[in-house]
Amino acid sequence: xxxxxxxxxxxxxxxxxxxxxxxxxxxxxxxxxxxxxxxxxxxxxxxxxxxxxxxxxxxxxxxxxxxxxxxxxxxxxxxx
Numbered sequence: 239x240x241x242x243x244x245x246x247x248x249x250x251x252x253x254x255x256x257x258x259x260x261x262x263x264x265x266x267x268x269x270x271x272x273x274x275x276x277x278x279x280x281x282x283x284x285x286x287x288x289x290x291x292x293x294x295x296x297x298x299x300x301x302x303x304x305x306x307x308x309x310x311x312x313x314x315x316x317x318x
Contacts, residue, residue, distance in 0.1 A: 242266050265302060272306050279313040 242250075246266065254261035269289050277285030288309055295305040 242270070268302070268306060272309060275310060276313055279317045 250264055250266055251261040254264055269292075272292065273285040273289045276288040277283075280288075292302070292305040292309055296302050
């Protein structure tokens with residue numbers, strides 16, 4: 239997470255630990271990029287909601303890269 243602000247790294251580590259998650263497995267940059275793309279391409283509130291839905295998809299076994307790609311494809315279709 240070297241390319242994120244220190245406060246975000248600290249928060250991510252604290253929250254991940256509290257939730258029983260290894261903070262080193264959190265793809266912070268990838269999630270921030272996706273949230274930004276959705277927020278700018280669809281509507282701002284769609285960013286965090288979409289990231290949450292991607293998290294559920296990953297928890298159900300869909301690889302993160304596939305879930306991110308699917309989300310971006312939908313954004314592109316809606317904004318084309």
